[in-house]
Amino acid sequence: MLKTLKPSEIARYCDVHQRTVSRWIASGELVGHKLPGRGNYRVQVSDFINFLKKQNMPISDSLSLQKQVLIIDDEVNVRSSIKRTLKKQNFSIIEAASGFEAGLLLQQKNPDLITVDLRMPGISGLEVIRMIRAQERFSDVKILVISGVHEEELKNTIVVGAHGYLCKPFTSDELINIVNKLVNK
Helix, strand or coil, X not given: CCCEECHHHHHHHHCCCHHHHHHHHHHCCCCCEXXXXXCCEEEEHHHHHHHHHHCCCXXXXXXXXXXXXXXXXXXXXXXXXXXXXXXXXXXXXXXXXXXXXXXXXXXXXXXXXXEECCCCCCCCHHHHHHHHHCCHHHCCCEEEEEECXXXXXXXXXXHHCCCEEEECCCCHHHHHHHHHHHHCC
C-alpha cells in the first residue's frame, strides 16, 4: 500500500507553513510526487518518515503505516462488525456493499487485504476474486473470504485465489487471528 500525504497535512504535522513543505520538496530534502493535471504534490508516508528521521524529528505512532482493509459484503451489519473489530487493531478500513463498488475502490485505494462475501447480488464474491487475480497489479493483495456457505465451498475459494476463509458466524478473535496471519506474512 502506498499511503500518501498532502503538503498541508505534512505542514500541520510539523507545525510549519505549507510553503515550507513546498520548499522541502523543491529542494529535494523531502521526496514528493507531482500529480498530473493541476500539479499538486503528494508524499508517500514512508518518504515522510525517512525525512523525519534525517531531521531528527519525532515520529508519532499515528503516522505509522496502517494496513488497509477493503471489506466487501452486502450486509451492513457484517461490514460494521468486521470494521469495528479491525479498527480496534489499528487497520484502516474501506467498505464496499457490492462487487462493482469494490472494483472501483480497489483501483483507487490498493488495499493490503480484502475480505469478501461469496453471496452478493450482482457480482459474486468468486467473480470478485477472479477479477482481482486477473490483474498483476494486485498480486500481493491478500484475500480473506468471509461467508456463510458450506465449508467445502469455502475451501474451493483457495483454488480461485483466496488466501484464507472464515465461516459466518465468527468471533472477533477468529477474525483478528486470521487477518494478522495474512497481513504479517
